[in-house]
Amino acid sequence: MVDGDTIAISGVIYRLHGIDAPEAGQKCNSSTGNAWNCGKEAISMLEGLVLGHTVECDDRGQDDYGRTIGVCKVGSQDLNAIMVETGHAWAFRKYSEDYGSLEDIAHQKHVGIWQAETETPWDFRAAKWAVAKQDAPDGCPIKGNISDNGHIYHAPWSPWYVRTKVSTKNGERWFCSEKEAVQAGWRAPYWGR
Structure with a gap:
């Protein structure tokens, strides 16, 4: 596992298209006022979605770091979408609006990163x-x-x-x-x- 928005499959590094997860060392604010390890939790969430499963990613080109940008799926489940829906990642609207509506719903529900005001x-x-x-x-x-x-x-x-x-x-x-x-x-x- 590389991080909460990047995975390695058979030697190829995939950067999940349209999302940006908290960094591994990043903490987020909670509804109780305490900080939680949102970066580590995002990694754990993505890891739980991919380990032991066949993951397929499309190829939308490469980013500046040589990673393949893609939408990754386990069966019909869009992993990029799940990360945003569950509040483990932001829709990376700077590059794509593909997951913007899912982010809006997660924000309204106050799940994950949306529990309280948190640094992107x-x-x-x-x-x-x-x-x-x-x-x-x-x-x-x-x-x-x-x-x-x-x-x-x-x-x-x-x-x-x-x-x-x-x-x-x-x-x-x-x-x-x-x-x-x-x-x-x-x-x-x-x-x-």
């Missing part, structure tokens, strides 16, 4: 980026880390970002964009089980 993932990413960029070498805040799991990059919104150290003498490095990291052969961390 795009605003969450922008805020984390702005802070990390100030302290990063040459304003390039993505950390390229080498571990037993391979060459992995951590964007500022990763829950492991603060704990991740970059040792350039060991071949680790900084990147100015996710696209640059992917083109250099590094991958995003996988979440879930």
Whole structure:
């Protein structure tokens, strides 16, 4: 599992078309005033929908990071739609209105991310980026880390970002964009089980 709106199937990374889920390290506000781990819950929800099932995704082209954009289904179930309907993702209206009406219904029902006023993932990413960029070498805040799991990059919104150290003498490095990291052969961390 890559995250709440991205899955890997047979070596192909699919970015779910028309939705944007909370980031893995993101918390959302609840109706009781407490924060909850909406990013981890979105990952868990999508993981529950795909594990043990045959998933088929269409191909709507690639995004800037080389991921295939697609609508993914298990049988006749549209996973993109389910994530929005259950309040585990926003309709990514900047790119598509395909799930806008489902988002409106989830919002009216106050489910998931709609329990209380919550920061969108795009605003969450922008805020984390702005802070990390100030302290990063040459304003390039993505950390390229080498571990037993391979060459992995951590964007500022990763829950492991603060704990991740970059040792350039060991071949680790900084990147100015996710696209640059992917083109250099590094991958995003996988979440879930």
